[in-house]
Amino acid sequence: MTIADPDIATPSKVTVDEIQEQILERICFAHYPPGTQLKEAALAKEFGVSRTPVRDAIARIGHLGLVETRNGVGTVVIELSAERVRHLYEMRMELAQMIGTLSPITVTEYHRKEARSIYENAVALRERLDSQEYVKLNQRLQALITSLIGNHSLREFWNQAYFQSSSVWHRMEQIVGKIAYDALVQETFDLANALEREDIAAVGFLQRIYIGYAFQLIEKHLLNPQNKREL
Structure with missing residues (x-):
């Protein structure tokens, strides 16, 4: 812009x-x-x-x-405390499970095409490990997931939780490097397949899995007192 x-x-x-x-x-x-x-x-x-x-x-x-x-x-x-980060990721995992159950929407060709495009970009990005492009692609993925949420209130909570956690995960990406890019490739691959099947419930299930995986990395590298880094 x-x-x-x-x-x-x-x-x-x-x-x-x-x-x-x-x-x-x-x-x-x-x-x-x-x-x-x-x-x-x-x-x-x-x-x-x-x-x-x-x-x-x-x-x-x-x-x-x-x-x-x-x-x-x-x-x-503001800076998020370790306790707030834990609560935030716990809430995101619970919210994810509602994506396919509260006012599910109809998957369109736009959703399928965008998912395939994000996956292809994730594969290409894995070869060059660009932090800023990584965050932008995650934001694009977030926009796609949000567009699949039919319930207005859930959509608002989902967006709020994402943006609160995004800066924490960006710092996590800088610590774990290629692990984060590999996870993004796998997540977008699974999402594209779920949308090809028009399986909204699977979208929510997959989001819970990958948010949980991200939380495990954050707990290990950022929240563990023996290996604590500044949030």
Whole structure:
């Protein structure tokens, strides 16, 4: 996405959705690590908009549990405690099981084509181990999974839990390297096959398996007191 120069008139402004997407990506990439202050004035100047859409975008991110407002400081990116990470992954595994049971949707050719494309990209990415592209492909996978959830409330909880956990898993990917890429290839392969069969229940089952696997790695490398790393 091209960010508008605030000094140059353009026919359309950057939207709240686009600002939110950019800030979320920076948090997920750890370009905005925990403790980073999100300054409305600076972001408004960067995106070439007034402070109102920036404020709205930050408020949305606040609802995802990624930032908080502190007295005398402003809005900052928060750090998840080990206990919160455990609770988050436990909840994600439970939510996954509901994907195929609460208001299941009809699988379309778009879903099948997108799953195949993500799998092919995952295979190619495994050969070059690019962290930023890895996060982007995971976000694309997340968007596909979300589009398969018919229940509105479940979809909201699913998205919130994903974004809260994404920065933790990004740091995990940097620790385990190729293991994370191999897991993504296998996950997207299994997902593509499930969608070819139009088996939404299997999608939820597979998500629970792979989220559980990710949690095992996080517990081993990030949460284990004998091998603890800063979250």
